[in-house]
Amino acid sequence: MSKGSNNVDAPPGNRVANLEAYAGQWVVVQNERVIEHGPDLTQIVDKARSRGIRCPRLLFVEPSRARTAWLGL
Numbered sequence: 001m002s003k004g005s006n007n008v009d010a011p012p013g014n015r016v017a018n019l020e021a022y023a024g025q026w027v028v029v030q031n032e033r034v035i036e037h038g039p040d041l042t043q044i045v046d047k048a049r050s051r052g053i054r055c056p057r058l059l060f061v062e063p064s065r066a067r068t069a070w071l072g073l
Helices: 041-050
Strands: 026-030 032-037 057-060
Touching: 026 041, 032 041, 041 057
Parallel strands: none
Antiparallel strands: 026 032, 026 057
C-alpha cells in the first residue's frame, strides 16, 4: 500500500454490517470495512493515519440494549 492511499485491506468478515462485535468501541470504517477499532478514540485515529488514511470515518458502536424499551414522548 502506498502512503496516502485509502485502499486498505481488512480481514474477511470485518464488513460494516457486522458491528455487534465492536459494541462500546470506536470504529474506523473505510470502503465498507472495519480498519481499526478500540475504546480509545485518539489511539485508533493515530493507527488509521499510520496506515495512510488521512481523514478516517469514525463510528461509535453503542452496546446492545436488548432488554431496554425506548419511548418517544
